[in-house]
Amino acid sequence: xxxxxxxxxxxxxxxxxxxxxxxxxxxxxxxxxxxxxxxxxxxxxxxxxxxxxxxxxxxxxxxxxxxxxxxxxxxxxxxxxxxxxxxxxxxxxxxxxxxxxxxxxxxxxxxxxxxxxxxxxxxxxxxxxxxxxxxxxxxxxxxxxxxxxxxxxxxxxxxxxxxxxxxxxxxxxxxxxxxxxxxxxxxxxxxxxxxxxxxxxxxxxxxxxxxxxxxxxxxxxxxxxxxxxxxxxxxxxxxxxxxxxxxxxxxxxxxxxxxxxxxxxxxxxxxxxxxxxxxxxxxxxxxxxxxxxxxxxxxxxxxxxxxxxxxxxxxxxxxxxxxxxxxxxxxxxxxxxxxxxxxxxxxxxxxxxxxxxxxxxxxxxxxxxxxxxxxxxxxxxxxxxxxxxxxxxxxxxxxxxxxxxxxxxxxxxxxxxxxxxxxxxxxxxxxxxxxxxxxxxxxxxxxxxxxxxxxxxxxxxxxxxxxxxxxxxxxxxxxxxxxxxxxxxxxxxxxxx
Numbered sequence: 001x002x003x004x005x006x007x008x009x010x011x012x013x014x015x016x017x018x019x020x021x022x023x024x025x026x027x028x029x030x031x032x033x034x035x036x037x038x039x040x041x042x043x044x045x046x047x048x049x050x051x052x053x054x055x056x057x058x059x060x061x062x063x064x065x066x067x068x069x070x071x072x073x074x075x076x077x078x079x080x081x082x083x084x085x086x087x088x089x090x091x092x093x094x095x096x097x098x099x100x101x102x103x104x105x106x107x108x109x110x111x112x113x114x115x116x117x118x119x120x121x122x123x124x125x126x127x128x129x130x131x132x133x134x135x136x137x138x139x140x141x142x143x144x145x146x147x148x149x150x151x152x153x154x155x156x157x158x159x160x161x162x163x164x165x166x167x168x169x170x171x172x173x174x175x176x177x178x179x180x181x182x183x184x185x186x187x188x189x190x191x192x193x194x195x196x197x198x199x200x201x202x203x204x205x206x207x208x209x210x211x212x213x214x215x216x217x218x219x220x221x222x223x224x225x226x227x228x229x230x231x232x233x234x235x236x237x238x239x240x241x242x243x244x245x246x247x248x249x250x251x252x253x254x255x256x257x258x259x260x261x262x263x264x265x266x267x268x269x270x271x272x273x274x275x276x277x278x279x280x281x282x283x284x285x286x287x288x289x290x291x292x293x294x295x296x297x298x299x300x301x302x303x304x305x306x307x308x309x310x311x312x313x314x315x316x317x318x319x320x321x322x323x324x325x326x327x328x329x330x331x332x333x334x335x336x337x338x339x340x341x342x343x344x345x346x347x348x349x350x351x352x353x354x355x356x357x358x359x360x361x362x363x364x365x366x367x368x369x370x371x372x373x374x375x376x377x378x379x380x381x382x383x384x385x386x387x388x389x390x391x392x393x394x395x396x397x398x399x400x401x402x403x404x405x406x407x408x409x410x411x412x413x414x415x416x417x418x419x420x421x422x423x424x425x426x427x428x429x430x431x432x433x434x435x436x437x438x439x440x441x442x443x444x445x446x447x448x449x450x451x452x453x454x455x456x457x458x459x460x461x462x463x464x465x466x467x468x469x470x471x472x473x474x475x476x477x478x479x480x481x482x483x484x485x486x487x488x489x490x491x492x493x494x495x496x497x
Contacts, residue, residue, distance in 0.1 A: 238447025
């Protein structure tokens, strides 16, 4: 049989999964690593922990599967996007911790760029808005705030990468400094129409071009891993940022197909084909995973706090001891009792883009308890996602298309039936959960398989996608609209300045 190894480096854990050629999971290994919070609004990771945890899971999953590296046709990588690393090209030593996508420290830099009138240029070339979420301003912050780093960068001594680039650098013994179009498209430095780094943007952000990796399609034979790491050299045949990888793993290969990933954050993407159209509803345009050199695109909405709100219930409020307890606690009450929870712990992303918003709970009464807050926390994930899909559908209709007809879902929180049913009720369309919900890793495996000849076409991959459960809306539309109005009212409370 043919097997594929996927490395899935996420925000809170590193995972490795072995898939067979039919897309079934053979074995999985996962390890959490530290979240570092130096001050409010700052989030960091230790680059060495990212690498060591990923390597450990890769070795462990082969043992669990009872297979060897020699049994793998290829290796694919998917990763938390925008998280920014700089390291010394000779020693491989990071110059600073990885600045995580959630981190807000670069907001003053973003405000200055907006003040210079650069928003239209950034939108036109990158499809993005100017926001601290993306990598470019994180790079600038490191260059400006870590002593000696800018000088070293200008001498060509340093390398920049998102997590995928860091992993490939480590896997190949510093031989390869590469990335794919999806990760490049999240830097605010990449012209997505021409698939190349943009000198005008680099100059605006004062970033030396010598820092940047070489960019390839997502399905591409990048090179081979060092043999001593896993026992045999493996072809690195696919790379994609986690959300584009999930879109690919959900077999959303054509315009109009959409998915939502319920992870630490929530990320909704709709494939838009080979054409771009800038959103007028707070979404960004981004590169979709590209099997070939032909640019393909997606519209995306990013929610900064999705499943992380459950972690807050566990670690901050201490309402639950384990994340798995949240569904039963929420189900112990018939509804949220009027409580609305806006989990804007790191500002609000799409479609609001309010960096100064703060976490807010409204509608509390003497009858409110932990169960109502837990239910409101779960429902907040669905409310934020519904706001995204409504924005996406408005953009689609304005472009002459149709509203999204169904939403494919994946990620850890999609196993929560209460959440998925509430999501379908708010949206008024079917919410479809596939048999394999590890679609982020599956997408990376599929990309690697395509580049290495395991799969002949996208049609072959589409045929493998199977439904596990379809959640149909049951709530009257009037009630759903009333709840969305109450949600928007709560959002306005969270964004008072």
